[in-house]
Amino acid sequence: MAESIQAPMLVYLVTGGCGFLGEHIVRMLLEQEPRLRELRVFDLHLSSWLEELKTGPVQVTAIQGDVTQAHEVAAAMAGTHVVIHTAGLVDVFGRASPKTIHEVNVQGTQNVIEACVQTGTQFLVYTSSMEVVGPNIKGHPFYRGNEDTPYEIVHKHPYPCSKARAEQLVLEANGRKVRGGLPLVTCALRPTGIYGEGHQIMRDFYRQGLRLRGRLFRAIPASVEHGRVYVGNVAWMHVLVARELEQRAGLMGGQVYFCYDKSPYKSYEDFNMEFLGPCGLRLVGTRPLLPYWLLVLLATLNALLQWLLRPLLLYTPLLNPYTLAVANTTFTVSTNKAQRHFGYKPLFSWEESRARTILWVQSTEGSGQ
């Protein structure tokens, strides 16, 4: 993919292109990838905003499809140069069964890899997750670690298990021969907690605060750092990786990169207040209002209720033993691997990321978003 002044010629496919992160990747590719001729957006549910993108110079092709269906993936990928595989079932609340999570995240990823081999697509970028590493179930802190920091990785929950297995499949596929005889070049990006325009959990906290007359109640100590990264910068990393994979295949193939930017290190709740504060909410308490043992009890009770009610209804509260453990364990990243390997620098400063997110939160008030 050498620099050229020739007509754009590359065909990209983004799986999960209508999701929170996927939409930002799609828009970023259209803005920042001049060699793009066609952009295929593959998703289980197609969004209406795709229509407005079809009027630009790049051909945007919307493909309604399911990554668990190998033939649908292969048909969509025929003739593509690069695939960014972002589709995934993000569920830490028990909305989907472990079997479904495995089918979408693991089997779906295997289907994408096999389709690369079958159709001759040579470059595969996988959206992994920090949860491939941790926090582990023992609650060990990962304090400003990097891709080489030793950490005891122990997965139990279906979501991190599935992301870890899928990442492993992607990395092991690096070097496999694709149709035509060239080697497949793969790598994985591991975002920490993504925030920004379209972040549904942020919107849910905002709505909850409004219902509680402008207040949220601290549950997690302010000293527990939780890694966060702005969605625009995560999207930019995907675009850069995809662009550089051919030129730097030897260096980048089979590698993992944490996604990072200049977002400050804070607890999950204090970080959210960077946006919810300017929208009129207040976090009550300098220390958690409930003792930790009581939160554990409530989380366990929620898990029990979820199990008991399952035959009748889906009870999926935010608080469960897994989400409590993730929110209550320090997990932050400090690395420059992406800068060293492919020249990544955040496209959005912290101030801009913050301002954009605040504007979005304000715009969701009263709207059906």
Ligand SMILES: NC(=O)c1ccc[n+]([C@@H]2O[C@H](COP(=O)([O-])OP(=O)(O)OC[C@H]3O[C@@H](n4cnc5c(N)ncnc54)[C@H](O)[C@@H]3O)[C@@H](O)[C@H]2O)c1
């Ligand atoms: N949100 C985060 O904080 C975060 C952090 C780290 C990693 N990730 C990863 O980023 C990716 C995107 O996450 P997101 O937050 O944008 O989630 P999302 O749910 O908003 O987007 C996922 C997209 O995948 C699509 N999809 C789901 N199942 C599919 C299937 N069977 N076939 C085709 N498409 C399917 C969905 O329709 C959706 O549009 C996921 O792989 C997730 O594991 C997210």
Ligand SMILES: CC(C)CCC[C@@H](C)[C@H]1CC[C@H]2[C@@H]3[C@H](O)C=C4C[C@@H](O)CC[C@]4(C)[C@H]3CC[C@]12C
């Ligand atoms: C204890 C309660 C008061 C707070 C509950 C917050 C909880 C819902 C939040 C805290 C941390 C969040 C996860 C974290 O940001 C990282 C990821 C990785 C990504 O791959 C998927 C989303 C996920 C799991 C976030 C989900 C929501 C969590 C658990």
